[in-house]
Amino acid sequence: MTITDPRSLLYTDGKLDPDEAQALTAETLRNCDDGELYLQHGVTEAFTFDDGRLKTADYSRDAGFGLRGVSGEMTGFAHSNDISAGAIRRAGETLQLLDPATGTTSPQPRKSNQRLYTDASPLDAVPFAKKVALLETIDAVARARDPRVSQVTASMSASWSVIEIVRADGFRATDIRPLVRLNIGILAEAHGRRERGSYGFGGRYLYDQLFDDGEWNHAVDEAVRQAMVNLESVDAPAGEMPVLLAPGWPGIILHEAVGHGLEGDFNRKGTSAFSGRIGERVAAPSVTVVDDGSIENRRGSLSIDDEGTPTEETVLIEDGILKGYMQDRLNARLMGVEPTGNARRQSYQYAPMPRMTNTFMRGGKDDPAELLAGMKKGIFCESFGGGQVDIVSGRFTFSCTEAYMVEDGKIAAPIKGATLIGDGPSVLKEVTGIGNDMALDNGVGVCGKGGQSVPAGVGQPTLLVGGLTVGGTA
Numbered sequence: 001m002t003i004t005d006p007r008s009l010l011y012t013d014g015k016l017d018p019d020e021a022q023a024l025t026a027e028t029l030r031n032c033d034d035g036e037l038y039l040q041h042g043v044t045e046a047f048t049f050d051d052g053r054l055k056t057a058d059y060s061r062d063a064g065f066g067l068r069g070v071s072g073e074m075t076g077f078a079h080s081n082d083i084s085a086g087a088i089r090r091a092g093e094t095l096q097l098l099d100p101a102t103g104t105t106s107p108q109p110r111k112s113n114q115r116l117y118t119d120a121s122p123l124d125a126v127p128f129a130k131k132v133a134l135l136e137t138i139d140a141v142a143r144a145r146d147p148r149v150s151q152v153t154a155s156m157s158a159s160w161s162v163i164e165i166v167r168a169d170g171f172r173a174t175d176i177r178p179l180v181r182l183n184i185g186i187l188a189e190a191h192g193r194r195e196r197g198s199y200g201f202g203g204r205y206l207y208d209q210l211f212d213d214g215e216w217n218h219a220v221d222e223a224v225r226q227a228m229v230n231l232e233s234v235d236a237p238a239g240e241m242p243v244l245l246a247p248g249w250p251g252i253i254l255h256e257a258v259g260h261g262l263e264g265d266f267n268r269k270g271t272s273a274f275s276g277r278i279g280e281r282v283a284a285p286s287v288t289v290v291d292d293g294s295i296e297n298r299r300g301s302l303s304i305d306d307e308g309t310p311t312e313e314t315v316l317i318e319d320g321i322l323k324g325y326m327q328d329r330l331n332a333r334l335m336g337v338e339p340t341g342n343a344r345r346q347s348y349q350y351a352p353m354p355r356m357t358n359t360f361m362r363g364g365k366d367d368p369a370e371l372l373a374g375m376k377k378g379i380f381c382e383s384f385g386g387g388q389v390d391i392v393s394g395r396f397t398f399s400c401t402e403a404y405m406v407e408d409g410k411i412a413a414p415i416k417g418a419t420l421i422g423d424g425p426s427v428l429k430e431v432t433g434i435g436n437d438m439a440l441d442n443g444v445g446v447c448g449k450g451g452q453s454v455p456a457g458v459g460q461p462t463l464l465v466g467g468l469t470v471g472g473t474a
Contacts, residue, residue, distance in 0.1 A: 006119065006162040006176055009041040009063065015084040021166050024085060028092030029168040032069040034106040034329055035095075036307060039065050039083060040348040042161035045123055049135035050153045057132070066348040069095035070330055072103070077351040106333055108171040112310035116296045116303050117204035119176040121160035126207045131156060138216060142186060145224045148231065150194070151187035156210065165308040173308040179203075179299065179455060181444060182210045184219050188227035195416070197227030198401070201442035203297045226383065226402050229414045236403065236418035236472030242378035243420065243468040244371060244406065248439040250381055251458035255359050256389040257396040257424030258289065260449065262316045263342070264331035264354040266391055273394040273425050274322060282322045283428030286364050289317040291326050293341055293357030299443040300358040300457030304341070307352055311341035317428070328354040346452040353450055360459030364434025368462035371433040373409040379418060379470060380404045380411055394424035397471075419471035427465055435462030
């Protein structure tokens with residue numbers, strides 16, 4: 001299917017046209033400080049090849065609008081899967097419950113021509129049979145890698161979304177968003193013991209990269225390697241000790257322990273560990289943390305956020321000093337600062353809130369090998385699974401999916417059952433080494449907040465934390 005004008009998926013003859021949408025938005029938001037009509041058409045597909053057969057093949061289409069009005073600190077929101085003038089008028093009745101705005105209407109987002117990814121749909125370019133064949137091939141290749149591989153799960157997904165944001169002041173912005181992802185999970189078995197390994201990658205591009213032989217073979221190799229490492233693992237130690245974090249995906253700790261605490265809504269309400277601390281030292285010298293939604297083709301990137309503000313690089317912490325927060329329009333207005341392009345929503349069914357895009361720590365000057373060599377005893381964390389964080393205190397727990405003992409400056413036995421426990425503000429101050437090898441993750445992150453999930457990116461260099469509590473079973 002080729003769409004000459006993707007906006008035609010949002011506007012249908014006899015139901016709604018662009019001029020009607022503009023007029024209705026102006027009418028329904030006339031007494032509001034801010035707000036927008038958010039139109040969306042999206043398609044998604046997902047395949048799972050498990051235990052030697054195709055288990056799921058899902059395809060869905062969805063379209064609708066969300067109408068939001070903001071007056072002071074109050075927000076009115078209504079949505080519908082019927083993109084029509086009548087449905088928008090009915091949704092507008094909800095906004096009549098808001099108190100009339102008494103302040104100055106918020107200015108338009110600035111205009112931007114940045115385009116960070118293709119307009120093409122990944123779903124249309126590759127036939128169904130070819131997608132299934134790739135997963136079947138991955139299954140066979142993974143099993144052939146090592147006789148200890150007992151089960152393989154390979155999954156592939158893609159989405160393509162057309163969104164348009166219409167404001168009462170005449171502003172209009174459109175974005176077309178592709179997203180793909182490939183994941184491989186391995187279960188290995190030997191001598192009555194079973195362990196897992198996994199690897200995935202993706203981004204805002206077409207299926208081409210997923211079908212590249214070098215890319216998917218590398219994913220297979222890494223998933224199998226991790227499973228085999230874990231087969232040899234011993235029980236993790238417990239106690240406080242130095243922890244060396246690998247570059248890339250381990251930045252998920254930064255995302256959870258620090259990132260959410262730097263979002264504007266928590267800080268405006270005073271519920272973050274970082275509230276009211278702009279200009280204060282919150283991390284060790286040389287620690288610089290940024291959020292950047294304007295990196296081409298990255299999973300967490302957006303050409304514009306879900307209020308129409310262009311994404312940008314936002315410095316959150318610079319050389320250990322807190323510089324700012326990630327902002328949407330509502331919290332930025334109430335805090336007297338500029339929005340940073342961090343308003344995000346899961347779909348038209350949700351109102352936007354300040355969220356991370358690609359959040360990472362910049363690289364330092366240390367040689368990663370020297371950081372390892374300087375450790376007498378501790379652990380090295382290569383990869384993480386799930387984690388939890390309390391925004392108010394910043395306390396977090398993270399489970400390691402691949403980790404090793406460090407003894408006399410060398411990587412020793414792999415360990416299992418290691419959990420890192422700490423709090424974001426304290427961990428940042430305990431950073432004693434920052435590698436020169438900053439890397440972003442491979443494009444598999446999903447961030448949850450307030451019942452909404454959005455794709456996100458993380459990253460960091462090799463990082464040495466002087467003291468961190470490790471929960472183990474040894």
